[in-house]
Amino acid sequence: MARFVAKRLALSVVTLFILSVIVFAAAQLLPGNVGRNVLGPFADQASVDLLNHQVGADRPVLVQYTAWIWKFVQGDMGQSLQYRVPVWSLLSDSLVNSLKLAAEAFALVVPLSILGGVAAALRQGRLADRAITITGLSLTAIPEFVSAIFLIVAFGVFVKWLPVNAQWPEGTGILGQMKYLLLPSLALVMVLFGYIARMARAGTIEALSADYTRTAYLKGLGTPTVIRRHVLRNALLPTIAVIATQTGYLIGGLLVIEKLFNYNGIGQRIYIAAQNKDVTMLQSGVLLVGIVYLVATFVADLLYSVLNPRIRFGSTE
């Protein structure tokens, strides 16, 4: 187990390193010169040069990369070029907001889609199964901003149950915030439901036809017990793995959803930074997103191995 964790941790670090190089290289692609982008076309050359020197953009690329990473590791993400304040002071609030939205979306989608997938599997081939599968497949394919438009038109414009914008007024309590986040969460739920339900369905079908399920029935256990103790335990393993891989998608979805609902989250921050060529904000924001994703997959792997004795007690593989 310790060996598995160590190996998995080492892999995450390597992936993170490559990720940081990709992010840094992409930011270097931004055209023109950092100082010129910030100060605009009418600033005189001397102040452009001075700003470049202040933010270190006149140093060799390798030096810039090492300096950036070294500071990032110590928790210093540098100054936002656009707002002239520390990047972290802006990103931290946005990250919390995004996590709230993501948490609400996950809290809704995980039980819903597992229930849907298992229900479909138990009625395999019948109308309910077809309905759940086709609905899931179609919802997954539709871009999140389109699903969101349908939701807004239905619940925000026609019946007026829910607010059209996600940003709550200052001083809204936690329940009020959840209400504001319901529409954007549902839009993310619609995209994610299909994937997770499909995995849950496939896992359940496989477990239902396995020898241990037959044995359980032959032992004389009742159907509910067999489903709960034998089928679900095995069926939900691959589902957990899929839920973790969807965090990456979820963050991309946040970029679009946060813009549509005018919500100050990390997606919105990255979007604004990209538009305004705020390199430091963009680099750190994207790397932060990558870290969140890697932590999520790491935790999912651990959970998976704890639940799956074949890995827990397995050899070096």
Next chain:
Amino acid sequence: MSTVTVAVRSEAKIARRETLRQLLRSKTFIVGVLVVGFWIVCALVGSQIAPHNPQDQSFDPLLRPGGGHFFGTDSLGRDVFSRVLTGASDILKVAPLAMLLGIAGGTVVGLVTGYFRGLVDDVISRIVDAWLALPVIVIAVTVLVALGSSTATLVVVIGVLFTPLVARTVRAAVLAERELEYVQAARLRGERAPYVMFVEILPNIMGPIIVEATVRLGYAIFAVAGLTFLGFGVQPPSPDWALQISDNYNLLNDTANQGNYWTVLFPGAAVASLVVGVNLIADGIQHVLER
């Protein structure tokens, strides 16, 4: 040409015909083809069948649906119905091209990594993993800001971003295939690696590649629409559906005029029908090829 190769050829032909026959019997496939076909026809001749010029701004802005305008008019006084009819042309150019680029690149990378294994495979697989840790749309936004958006950059960016994803699927198929006897036979004959990869293995993994291509097309439409909504994809004054939504969604706050819902609802329904159609086709093909 020996009789054996002729026999193999005609057998392949029969198998292809059988696949086609099964496809035509699949309801999901047929429905998908009808929906996508409808939008392709609209993209080609939409400007001729539309009741108004999609760029004509001479109508009253934000008219409700009905009367002379089935789907109402948008904030600039353009006929939404005509814009929906003509709105498929850009996305149906960009998305398939991006998909083809991703499939071509991914097939080459997947063949090379799957066939050679060893160090090349390890290094490329690590890079692919890091790549997959980032949401496609986040990288795409960063790169499109850097390079500026044009149809060509959009195609290249999405194509390149899809390459590692396709490569992963192709690599898995190659790994299963390379242990089979016909590959060993070709190697023992002294064939070079490129020959074995492209002439021996490639034809045998076309099934998974075709499935991947149809699935990728769905994702490509998803990505292009999302990027266009963010303002980094198809540019104005195109009547593109995602662009219409991006231009008008702010008006949903306007409770006095029912949130002007028609300016976004109809283009949204059009995007939804197109992606669902493509996915139905993909699902049909998958069922037939992977049985």
